[in-house]
Structure formats: C-alpha cells, structure tokens
Amino acid sequence: MKLANTRVIRSLLLAGLALALGACASMRFTSAWRDTSYQGPPLKKIVVIGVSDQVASRRVFEDEFAKALKAAGVDAIPGYSLLPDKPDRSREELQQAVSTVQADGILVTRTLRTERRTDYSPGYVTYGPAFGYNSFWGYYGAMGMGVYAEPGRIYSYDVVTVETNLWPARDGKVLWSALSQTTDPGNTLTVTQELSKLVIDALREGQLIAAPPPK
Template sequence: MVEIGTRPARNRLNPRLGLSLLWLVAALVAACATTHLKDSWKDPRFSGAPFRKVLVIGVSRSDANRRLFEDGFVQALRVSGTEASASYSLLPEEGPLPKERIKQAVAKTGADSVLVTRVLRVQRKVDVSPGYVGPGPGFYGWYGATWAAAPEIHAYDVMTIESTLWDIKREQAVWSGISESIDPKDVTKVTRELAEALIAKMKEDKVL
C-alpha cells in the first residue's frame, strides 16, 4: 500500500535477478547452437605475437560451400579485429590448390598466417527414446498403453571439422581445433557458430 503524500516507488530489477536472467539468456543461446568446439591444441613452442593477417582456405568439393564458408569466416575475423582475406577471390580453382598459387596469394594479401578448415567425417547417428508399457486393464487398456509408449526415433548427422592455423613464414601449424556440428544443413549457420567458437579460443590462446 502507498501512503498518502508519498510517491510510488518505481519498479526496479533486483541486480541479482538481472544477473540470473542474463545467465539464463546466455544458456538458452548456447543451447540453440549446433556447432561446438570439442578440443583444441596450441604449439607449446609458439611464443610469437598474435597473427594479424589471415588467409582463409575452406577445403570443399562444393565451390558454393567454399565461398560461403570463407566469406563468413573472413567477416567474423574482421569484426573481431583481425584482418583476413578469402582465398577463393585469388584462387578460384576447384580441387587441390597448387603450392605456387598459394604462395602467390599469401604474398598478394600480405598474410602472416593461413587458416585451413576441412571436414574429417560425417556420421549418421540414431537416438531412440524407449517407452514403457505398464500392466493395463485387459487387452484394450494394454493396447492403448502400448501405442502411447511407442519409442521415438530421431536420426541425425554429426559432422566433424578440423581447423588448423599455420604460421606461413615457418610453414608450421601453431593451432588446431576439432569441432562437431549436428545436422549441418545450413552452411551459413554452421560457419557463423564455428567462427565464433574458434576465434574466441584462438584469441584466448593468443595466436590471434
């Protein structure tokens, strides 16, 4: 109850509640992601400064997928503050890229590193949620319970992706990550999630 002569207090969000809501939103966003970084490695001998210019190469038999991936990753790198170039604009060839052509692209872009991403494998997985049929009142009750308890079957693909960052001057790998993408139907979505996960980890490991 508001006393006469006083102004009603404004609704204020409890700081602890606000923080809890932020964590909840973050958890929901993470739950919606279908691509996750499973493991990563950094060369323990690497002690140089973070790389500043990255040439992005997507290994794919589909030219369209390669372009979508490289464009998405380059955009994410630039947003994070790292200069990057897509290889397809300089190396439009399909199939394996010749060594000399890659060298020319590196020289033209001034890249000090090359990020190569490739698909290692795609596995078909099946999840079965078994139902339970309890004792029912006679055949009809049992049959109804059996229908209701039919197992749910969900089949989906899991794509394993390897991304390796190379110190192009020394021609040595300095960082590598293994990621998994569930039901990778949308190349743009997979690229966005992969870029977010990899760039964050590479910056944490101080290679970018």
C-alpha cells in the same frame, strides 16, 4: 478442463523435446591444441581457406569466416578471392597468393567425416494434475482422461566432424589445431557462424590473434 490441462502438458513436453533436439545442432570442440612454444606476436592478417569441391559452399564459408575475423579486429581475406576456384590448389599458387597480400597466417578448415547415427528416445506417461476441478466427484469421474502416453521412437541424425588448423604464412609448423562436431547442420552459413565464433574465441584466448580494439 481436465482435457485442456492434458493438452497443455503434452504441448509443453513436445516443446521441451524440440528445444533439446535443436540445442544438439550447435557446434562444439571435441579437441583443441596450441603450440605452446610459439611466442610470436598475434597474427594480424589471415587468409581463410575452406577445403571443399562445392564452389558455392566454399565461398560462403570463406566469406563468412573472413567477415567474423574482421569483426573481431583481424584483417582477413577469403581464399577464393586470391586463388582459382578449384578443390586442389597447388602449394605454389597458395604461396604466391599469400605473399602478394602480405598475410601472416593461413586458416584452413575441412570436413573430415559425416556419420549417420541412430538413437532411441524412450516413451513416457504423463499424469495430469488434480487442480481445475470443483469437487472430488468431478475429479474422480475424469481420472481416466488424465493420462497421456507418448510411445518411444527411433530417430537418425548426421554428426559432422570438422578440422580447423591455423598456420604461419612463413614456413613453420601448425600453430593451433582443433576438431569440432555439429549435429544435423542446417546450412553452410549457420555452421560457419557457429564455428567462427568458437575458433575466434579460442585463438584470442591463446593470444594467437589480438584482442578486439576498444569501442
């Protein structure tokens, strides 16, 4: 019984550690700014552009972000559907594409940096509870089995910093800008889903996009 209790405790501790590490993977803002002088109407049609030399990742990002904007009630167009599949898109190409679809906003996201970090998780010692024994003598004879030690460990992980800017389609300064970070991102789809939710909520709060239509 004592050994079973110890195994249960160990499993719970390891599960808690796994949940804590998994929670670190969520995207979060590290800074955000809005042009408070902008008093114009909410943007209704946005071209989404991901800056990357990886064509597949860029398409997944633009598709998924545009999908999230549409679900929020904002018309959105993935940039690759308007522009050539190349990392460097000229200003003239972008202006022509935005003018053609009559978009009033351009959302641009790029990865600024990826940092490899190392951290240390201290070890711990766990003592099993006294319940589960029929007498003191059973407990006394098994006391040495009630201790479980987990050594400390060193682990490494990536921290990715992403910049997102919202521009008016006409000439003008940036309306909204934010830096966000995520730890050990799994894939482009997951990161885009987390980022789009953060950004859309912030743009809605800043009245840069309209509130969703009533259901």
